[in-house]
Amino acid sequence: MKIIAVDPQKNLSKEEFKMKKKVISVLLCAAMAASVLAGCAGTTASAPVADAAPAATEEAATEEAAPAEAAAEEAAPAAEGAGTFAIVTKSAGNPFMDRLASGFSEVIEAAGGSVVRQDPESATADAQITVIQSLISQGVDTIAISANDANALISVCNEAKEAGIKVLTLDSDVDPGARAVFCNQAGVEAVGQQLIDAVYDLTGGEGQYAILSATSQATNQNAWIDAMKSIQESDDKYANIELVEVAYGDDEPQKSTDQTQALLQNYPDLKVICAPTTVGIAAAAKVLQDQKSSVKLTGLGLPSEMAEYIGDDDAHSCPYMFLWNPIDLGRLAGYASLALYDGTITGAAGETFEAPTLEASPYTIVDNGNGTEIILGPPFKFDPSNIDEWKEVY
Numbered sequence: 001m002k003i004i005a006v007d008p009q010k011n012l013s014k015e016e017f018k019m020k021k022k023v024i025s026v027l028l029c030a031a032m033a034a035s036v037l038a039g040c041a042g043t044t045a046s047a048p049v050a051d052a053a054p055a056a057t058e059e060a061a062t063e064e065a066a067p068a069e070a071a072a073e074e075a076a077p078a079a080e081g082a083g084t085f086a087i088v089t090k091s092a093g094n095p096f097m098d099r100l101a102s103g104f105s106e107v108i109e110a111a112g113g114s115v116v117r118q119d120p121e122s123a124t125a126d127a128q129i130t131v132i133q134s135l136i137s138q139g140v141d142t143i144a145i146s147a148n149d150a151n152a153l154i155s156v157c158n159e160a161k162e163a164g165i166k167v168l169t170l171d172s173d174v175d176p177g178a179r180a181v182f183c184n185q186a187g188v189e190a191v192g193q194q195l196i197d198a199v200y201d202l203t204g205g206e207g208q209y210a211i212l213s214a215t216s217q218a219t220n221q222n223a224w225i226d227a228m229k230s231i232q233e234s235d236d237k238y239a240n241i242e243l244v245e246v247a248y249g250d251d252e253p254q255k256s257t258d259q260t261q262a263l264l265q266n267y268p269d270l271k272v273i274c275a276p277t278t279v280g281i282a283a284a285a286k287v288l289q290d291q292k293s294s295v296k297l298t299g300l301g302l303p304s305e306m307a308e309y310i311g312d313d314d315a316h317s318c319p320y321m322f323l324w325n326p327i328d329l330g331r332l333a334g335y336a337s338l339a340l341y342d343g344t345i346t347g348a349a350g351e352t353f354e355a356p357t358l359e360a361s362p363y364t365i366v367d368n369g370n371g372t373e374i375i376l377g378p379p380f381k382f383d384p385s386n387i388d389e390w391k392e393v394y
């Protein structure tokens with residue numbers, strides 16, 4: 001468990017804060033625009049685009065760096081005492097969570113808020129309940145949670161709400177009644193469709209596949225796996241591919257490695273492993289590549305961790321995979337936290353809010369049939385043609 005920053009000062013009224021947030025948003029936007037030109041292109045994009053090179057020319061960097069610094073300096077003094085915003089990750093030691101937290105902190109700090117980051121010791125509901133209870137005692141203003149369990153966190157989220165804290169989720173949801181809104185990386189159906197189509201493609205339309213997931217209670221992985229299963233059941237196209245097992249590596253590298261080895265041993269005819277977790281896919285990629293296995297891998301991975309495994313030939317274990325920009329997902333949750341805090345949104349469908357450093361701003365809250373959510377954007381495919389560009393970004 002790690003606390004990055006705590007600032008209990010709350011000197012500004014919400015109206016003053018709202019005004020300052022607007023000014024800072026404009027300044028931040030200018031700073032971000034300049035920094036994109038100065039060589040950070042892509043870090044603020046919700047999905048890679050064909051002409052978004054990871055690094056700009058030195059010339060552009062020299063020309064544009066000065067205004068960015070000036071804007072950042074100007075934003076700083078206005079920043080004091082504007083609320084305390086917490087982020088609770090699934091667990092410590094997961095690089096995907098580090099990227100969520102970095103986007104979140106960037107937005108909150110630029111708006112003048114204080115960030116409290118909590119990384120539970122393990123990816124369990126119990127570990128999250130402990131850290132959320134401590135946040136309630138600290139009296140933070142908002143808590144954004146990547147949930148390890150949809151149901152087991154309901155009561156602690158309600159406790160937080162009763163204490164006047166705004167509760168939202170990002171990446172992995174709780175029961176919708178227990179939070180104001182869910183910042184979802186991509187539509188669940190869209191992710192399920194991409195993954196089942198990848199399995200279909202890599203098996204050649206027939207044969208065995210297995211799923212290597214995170215924890216058995218993870219709301220996001222379970223939703224994606226359910227979507228894969230129901231798409232498969234509803235279309236005869238997928239009738240000849242067979243899901244033999246869903247294994248759980250608990251988002252721990254060693255357990256994910258062991259589970260991959262067990263799958264290879266138990267299913268000699270296995271053709272594909274699909275790992276909808278960045279920790280799982282990285283562990284499986286190494287096992288398959290080291291063993292020169294003919295089993296192919298796909299799923300959801302961080303380009304920076306997967307670049308050495310992505311390729312079309314037998315020497316590489318993963319032909320292609322998907323993800324979204326986790327830094328942007330953290331930024332989105334940062335903006336949603338600010339908007340909940342200052343009353344711009346309550347989490348109801350139809351409400352909109354600005355997220356100035358994200359391309360798709362403004363965002364509108366939608367009803368997904370099971371609570372309200374804000375969708376960052378569609379999942380993006382990483383393959384040999386673009387992995388070298390994106391491995392530098394996240």
Ligand code: RAM
Binds near residue numbers: 096097
């Ligand atoms: C892991 C986590 C996270 C998920 C990514 C794809 O890092 O389980 O919740 O969104 O994978």
